[in-house]
Amino acid sequence: MNRKLFLYNTASRSKEEFVPAHDPVSMYCCGPTVYNYAHIGNLRTYIFEDVLKRLLLALGYRVKHVVNITDVGHLTSDADSGEDKMEKGAHREGKTVWQIADYYTKVFKQNIKDLNILDADLWPKATDHIAQMIAMVKTLEKKGFTYKTGDGIYFDTTKFPRYAEFARLDIENLQAGSRVDMGDKRSVTDFALWKFSPKGKQRQMEWDSPWGKGFPGWHIECSAMSLAYCPQPLDIHCGGMDHVRVHHTNEIAQSEAATGNPFARYWLHGEFLVLDKGKMAKSSGDFLTLDSVKEAGISPLAFRMFCYSAHYRSPLMFSWDGLKAAGQGLANLKKLALSETKRPLTPGAVSAESVDAVLAPFFEALCDDMNMPVACAHVWSLLKDPAVAAEAKYAAMERADAVLGLGLLTDDRPQEHVSDLERSGVRLRLVSLTAPDDALVDKIVEMAARRTQARANKDFPAADEIRKELLGMGIEIKDLPGGVAECRIGIHS
Ligand SMILES: [Zn+2]
Numbered sequence: 001m002n003r004k005l006f007l008y009n010t011a012s013r014s015k016e017e018f019v020p021a022h023d024p025v026s027m028y029c030c031g032p033t034v035y036n037y038a039h040i041g042n043l044r045t046y047i048f049e050d051v052l053k054r055l056l057l058a059l060g061y062r063v064k065h066v067v068n069i070t071d072v073g074h075l076t077s078d079a080d081s082g083e084d085k086m087e088k089g090a091h092r093e094g095k096t097v098w099q100i101a102d103y104y105t106k107v108f109k110q111n112i113k114d115l116n117i118l119d120a121d122l123w124p125k126a127t128d129h130i131a132q133m134i135a136m137v138k139t140l141e142k143k144g145f146t147y148k149t150g151d152g153i154y155f156d157t158t159k160f161p162r163y164a165e166f167a168r169l170d171i172e173n174l175q176a177g178s179r180v181d182m183g184d185k186r187s188v189t190d191f192a193l194w195k196f197s198p199k200g201k202q203r204q205m206e207w208d209s210p211w212g213k214g215f216p217g218w219h220i221e222c223s224a225m226s227l228a229y230c231p232q233p234l235d236i237h238c239g240g241m242d243h244v245r246v247h248h249t250n251e252i253a254q255s256e257a258a259t260g261n262p263f264a265r266y267w268l269h270g271e272f273l274v275l276d277k278g279k280m281a282k283s284s285g286d287f288l289t290l291d292s293v294k295e296a297g298i299s300p301l302a303f304r305m306f307c308y309s310a311h312y313r314s315p316l317m318f319s320w321d322g323l324k325a326a327g328q329g330l331a332n333l334k335k336l337a338l339s340e341t342k343r344p345l346t347p348g349a350v351s352a353e354s355v356d357a358v359l360a361p362f363f364e365a366l367c368d369d370m371n372m373p374v375a376c377a378h379v380w381s382l383l384k385d386p387a388v389a390a391e392a393k394y395a396a397m398e399r400a401d402a403v404l405g406l407g408l409l410t411d412d413r414p415q416e417h418v419s420d421l422e423r424s425g426v427r428l429r430l431v432s433l434t435a436p437d438d439a440l441v442d443k444i445v446e447m448a449a450r451r452t453q454a455r456a457n458k459d460f461p462a463a464d465e466i467r468k469e470l471l472g473m474g475i476e477i478k479d480l481p482g483g484v485a486e487c488r489i490g491i492h493s
Contacts, residue, residue, distance in 0.1 A: 005059060005367045007052075008313060010244060010267040011166060015369055018266060024062035026230035027053060028264070030222055030239040030247065031123070033070040034104035035089030038111055039287035040303060040318070041273035045240045047304055048270040048312035048370070050117040052238070054403045055366050067120040068225050069108075071101035071127050072205045073195075074218040080152075080192040081183065084215070087204060097204040101127075111290045114300040116405040124225045126216070130207045132224040133216040137193045137209075139258045149184030152195040153211055157187055160253045166267075167245045191250050192217040219250035223263075227255065237264035241271050271310075275318045293323070301406055302327030308372040308404075330406060333380065337397050337408040340383045342390035350395040358388055358396050366403065379404070420484075424449040429480065432489035444475065444487055451477070452485075 005018040029049050032038055056063050076082035089104075090097040105125075112119070126133075137153060140146050145159050157163045164171050175188050182188060196214040197206045206213050226234055232255075239248060248267065255263040275288070293303055306326035310316040344350050362382070365374035379400055383393060394409070401408045419430045421441075426448045430436060436444075447466050454463040470477050476488045 003059060003363055003367055005055070006369055007266055007268060008369045009265075010269050011264075016266070020061065020235045021233060021265060022064075022231055022235055024064040025056055025235045027056075027063055027065045027236040027238070028222070028226040028230060028234050029065070029067045029120075029237075030243060031067040031069050032104070032108045033074040033085050033218075034101045034108060035074075035085040036104060037287075037289040037291070038108055039289060040293065041275075041287075042240070043111060043115060043290060043303070044273045044307050044316065045238075045270040046112065046117055047115060047307045049238045049268075050115075050405065051312075051366075051370055051372065051403065052236070052268065053118060054405060055370065058363075058399065058403050059367075064122075064230065065118075065120045066122045066124065066226065066229050068222060069101075069105055069123055069125045070218065070221065071105070071125050072097075073126060073216045073221060075192075075195075080154075080185070080195075080217070084203075084205075090204060101125075111300075114290060114294075115304050116301060116407065118405075122229055124229065126221040126225070127205065129221065129225050129228060130216060132228050133220045134194075134207075134209050136220060136224050136227075136254070136258050137216075140193065140254060143257065145254075145257045146193060147186065148211070150196075151183060151198075152192045152214065152217075154185060154190045155193050155250070155254055155257075157189040157191070157253060160257050162256075163189060163249065163253050166252055167249045169245065169249070189249075191219060191246075193220050193254065219247055220254060222247070223251050223255040223258070226251075226264075227259070232259060233262040234264035236266045236268060238268045238270070241269045244269055270312045271315045273318050274315045288318070296320070298323055298327050299330075302330050305330040305333075305406060308376050311373065312370060333383075333406070334408055334410075336380070336383045338411055340390060341394035341397055341409065343394050344391040350389075350392045354392055355395045355399060358382055358385075358392060359399060362400055376404075379408075421445075426452050427482075427484045429484055429486045430489060431486060436489055440489070444470070444489075448477065448485055448487070 006015045007018050008014070009016045027049075029046070032042065053063055053065055072084070072086055074085045076085055076088065086097050086100060089100045093100060095103075109123075137146065140155065141153070145156055146153050147156055148154070163169070169189070171187075171189060194209060194211055194214055194216055196212055197203045203215065206215055226237070237248070237251075252263050290300055290303070293300065302323060303326070306323050307316065309322070309326060359382075362375050362378040365371040365378060368374075379397075382388060382396060382400075388396075397408050414433050417430075417432050417435050419435070421428050421430070423445050426445065428445065428448055430441065430444070447470060451463050451466040454460070454466065467477055470487070471491070474489065474491050476491045478486045478488075480486050
């Protein structure tokens with residue numbers, strides 16, 4: 001498909017045509033800190049990233065998708081104070097840090113699977129890349145970008161003149177308005193590259209380094225791991241909106257200071273899922289997980305559909321009613337897709353050009369910085385368009401769903417079990433969701449035979465009594481042409 005893709009680049013604050021520097025396209029996404037369940041606000045970000053990846057693939061690009069697993073070093077505050085989130089999680093649950101990391105990594109990957117998010121090509125873990133992080137800090141030290149305090153090695157942001165550029169920071173005001181405990185930091189924006197283990201306290205995760213026992217800062221891990229697996233500059237770097245001011249600003253500063261090259265070309269950020277007028281954050285206590293959604297009887301794909309109701313750069317207000325409506329919308333869309341499409345009998349029966357043509361408005365919306373609400377509206381109108389043949393609709397839905405990831409052509413409605421039988425002078429068709437047991441079949445045959453006899457005797461009230469009796473048992477009897485009585489078992493009346 002020969003189509004230009006435009007993406008909003010946070011770095012330039014504008015939509016730019018996407019022209020990758022590498023094949024495959026390198027796409028690095030900040031991953032989870034595995035100390036707790038992911039909240040559904042986090043998952044919204046991974047869904048937007050998945051749509052981006054699926055779109056790139058649909059446009060014919062190859063993609064190398066890397067998502068890190070933060071299993072060490074993420075402090076509870078951006079100010080480089082506070083506990084390490086992993087050690088805190090372990091303390092909370094009475095487990096080792098390694099058990100915590102292992103457990104929540106598995107839960108996260110299950111969330112990803114449930115949401116039909118394509119697996120990343122690489123899931124590097126921070127604890128497997130300590131050597132690369134130490135090497136990067138050493139380079140920064142050699143180039144004069146670091147200083148040492150009582151609790152760690154810090155990046156000196158005054159040595160990197162472009163520091164404020166990415167997030168449009170007003171450093172002077174930040175300094176003046178800072179209420180956080182600076183410790184020995186020289187500037188409020190300076191950040192830890194390596195933290196020393198606290199004196200007299202044994203950490204579960206700590207490593208030897210040229211500066212003594214300790215652990216890496218959070219920001220350095222993304223720089224070290226993205227550079228370990230992707231050629232510089234990265235084509236695409238994604239994350240949540242909350243990463244712009246600190247995490248990504250710091251990633252850029254330390255990576256560009258260390259290598260002397262631009263770090264990433266296109267920066268994409270997903271907006272928050274909003275709950276009760278605040279962003280959905282774990283630090284505020286209660287938060288919703290995908291398990292809470294499943295426990296409410298709502299499918300994870302309904303949540304995926306819900307995310308499509310807003311542009312990824314717009315805040316999305318969460319409500320259970322909204323989520324349920326999205327689930328109903330998805331069910332309706334699937335029903336429409338299954339009834340309006342027909343799988344072509346021979347492959348290639350529908351030409352690629354005709355599919356391109358009917359999908360043009362869909363891809364136009366997607367290539368305009370992934371406008372999902374508009375793209376989804378086109379899917380509805382395409383399915384309802386009487387001018388498009390059912391086979392062409394099928395081929396188009398296959399292509400569209402490769403981006404949407406909603407399983408639109410998968411018929412997951414319960415399949416009916418149908419059996420025909422002729423016994424005691426009656427011909428019956430039994431329709432049920434599971435095969436009925438023999439005793440029930442005997443009972444139905446016996447009652448149907450009595451009903452047939454009553455009708456032969458023109459005793460219609462008696463025949464109707466039997467019909468009602470069957471209905472009371474959850475069975476609906478109906479006469480089909482040709483003297484066959486259909487019994488639908490499991491009717492809720
Ligand atoms: Zn990151």
